[in-house]
Amino acid sequence: MFKTIDDLDTEQQLLVRLDLNAPVEDDVVQDNRRFARHAETLRELLADGHAVAVLAHQGRPGRDTFVSLEQHAAILADHLDRDVDFVADTFGEDALAAIDDLEGGEALVLENARMCDEELPEEAPEVKADTEFVRTLAPEFDAYVNDAYSAAHRSHASLVGFPRVMDAYAGRVMEQEYTANSSIQEREFDGTVTMALGGTKAEDLIPVIESVDGVDQFCLGGIVGELFLRAAGHDVGYDVEGTDFFDDQWDDQRETIERILEEYEDSLYLATDLAYEGADDERAEVDVEGLEKETSYLDVGSDTAETYADLVRESEAVFVKGALGVFEDERFADGTVTVLEAIAETDCFSVVGGGDTSRAIGMYGLDEDDFGHVSIAGGAYVRALTGEPLVAVEALEAAAE
Numbered sequence: 001m002f003k004t005i006d007d008l009d010t011e012q013q014l015l016v017r018l019d020l021n022a023p024v025e026d027d028v029v030q031d032n033r034r035f036a037r038h039a040e041t042l043r044e045l046l047a048d049g050h051a052v053a054v055l056a057h058q059g060r061p062g063r064d065t066f067v068s069l070e071q072h073a074a075i076l077a078d079h080l081d082r083d084v085d086f087v088a089d090t091f092g093e094d095a096l097a098a099i100d101d102l103e104g105g106e107a108l109v110l111e112n113a114r115m116c117d118e119e120l121p122e123e124a125p126e127v128k129a130d131t132e133f134v135r136t137l138a139p140e141f142d143a144y145v146n147d148a149y150s151a152a153h154r155s156h157a158s159l160v161g162f163p164r165v166m167d168a169y170a171g172r173v174m175e176q177e178y179t180a181n182s183s184i185q186e187r188e189f190d191g192t193v194t195m196a197l198g199g200t201k202a203e204d205l206i207p208v209i210e211s212v213d214g215v216d217q218f219c220l221g222g223i224v225g226e227l228f229l230r231a232a233g234h235d236v237g238y239d240v241e242g243t244d245f246f247d248d249q250w251d252d253q254r255e256t257i258e259r260i261l262e263e264y265e266d267s268l269y270l271a272t273d274l275a276y277e278g279a280d281d282e283r284a285e286v287d288v289e290g291l292e293k294e295t296s297y298l299d300v301g302s303d304t305a306e307t308y309a310d311l312v313r314e315s316e317a318v319f320v321k322g323a324l325g326v327f328e329d330e331r332f333a334d335g336t337v338t339v340l341e342a343i344a345e346t347d348c349f350s351v352v353g354g355g356d357t358s359r360a361i362g363m364y365g366l367d368e369d370d371f372g373h374v375s376i377a378g379g380a381y382v383r384a385l386t387g388e389p390l391v392a393v394e395a396l397e398a399a400a401e
């Protein structure tokens with residue numbers, strides 16, 4: 001087991017890894033549940049007199065969402081109702097000077113860790129620990145705290161490098177999510193177990209279908225659902241209008257998708273209709289037989305949403321990862337919200353995960369108490385459901401030994 005912040009001495013100089021990865025609309029970072037949850041950890045650390053430098057990432061290089069963390073510092077400051085400084089540097093001279101100036105009870109956000117070359121390539125913890133990034137920052141601090149459960153499946157420098165060379169502790173979010181997201185197999189449900197999979201990160205979800213034990217049926221939507229429809233012979237799941245969701249993931253995952261489609265025929269539910277932006281910008285729907293390659297489909301259709309909701313109502317347990325459509329746009333929220341409402345109405349056991357997807361609960365007036373657990377993690381949470389270890393959690397455990 002790892003050590004937690006209960007094991008920390010007070011008034012330390014701390015490097016704290018959070019996951020503040022958030023949606024970005026027209027260059028404006030959107031508040032999501034991650035800020036509020038991590039603010040709780042920070043509030044506790046600051047109250048104990050620690051000086052806190054926050055390390056986090058946003059987006060992926062090359063994407064529109066790959067932006068500075070300056071706005072994230074301001075959102076955190078709102079949640080904490082106190083000043084949070086920002087420095088546009090991660091481990092260079094400016095960062096080191098700002099860290100040096102930090103006093104007990106103060107918080108500082110360092111620049112997006114993914115702007116450092118050594119952060120991203122997935123490599124073994126010992127390789128990450130030997131990067132200049134880690135070797136420069138680590139000596140500046142008394143200890144490292146990892147609260148970024150939702151990024152714990154990535155073997156990146158900020159997640160697995162520091163705990164090899166420093167005293168390392170789990171933050172509150174790490175601790176709570178780790179406890180809540182135990183594997184499905186260990187839970188032993190009596191009735192039907194359903195998993196609704198959607199969102200954009202198909203590469204994280206596809207392996208889950210094959211490796212998770214104890215799930216009886218999968219309802220697919222979002223980008224992952226469209227890739228399966230493409231494999232089933234429909235004209236959908238192609239990049240159009242400058243999107244880069246489909247073609248690369250198709251090339252990487254095609255064989256797996258085709259194999260799963262065949263082997264899991266009886267437990268996979270694919271959309272039977274999809275929604276798109278029609279004339280006058282209104283929501284329009286089409287049966288999957290009528291799909292066209294050139295159209296962007298932005299939600300599952302209403303027949304599909306009702307079918308999925310019925311499957312949910314008959315379930316003993318439901319796990320959701322990823323949205324079934326672009327719910328941020330009210331016209332395309334039907335699939336995601338219909339399924340979430342069905343979960344909320346029944347007394348099935350449920351977990352809803354995903355930094356973006358969990359946002360839909362607040363946006364559409366659903367009550368968090370009607371869900372078993374709302375996780376701010378997506379990829380990490382589905383991996384945990386399969387019983388697969390998370391590299392950054394393993395790194396914390398190794399540090400405690």
Ligand SMILES: Nc1ncnc2c1ncn2[C@@H]1O[C@H](COP(=O)(O)OP(=O)(O)O)[C@@H](O)[C@H]1O
Nearest residue numbers: 199200201222297298325326354355356357378
């Ligand atoms: N058909 C679609 N086309 C484009 N984006 C989609 C589609 N369906 C769902 N999405 C988007 O997927 C996002 C959630 O995906 P992802 O980031 O993988 O999940 P999470 O952050 O919840 O783990 C939502 O913000 C939603 O807008």
Ligand SMILES: O=C(OP(=O)(O)O)[C@H](O)COP(=O)(O)O
Nearest residue numbers: 019021150151354355377378379
């Ligand atoms: O948002 C995240 O994952 P999620 O979308 O699976 O919840 C994490 O910050 C990891 O980001 P990444 O999937 O770009 O490595």
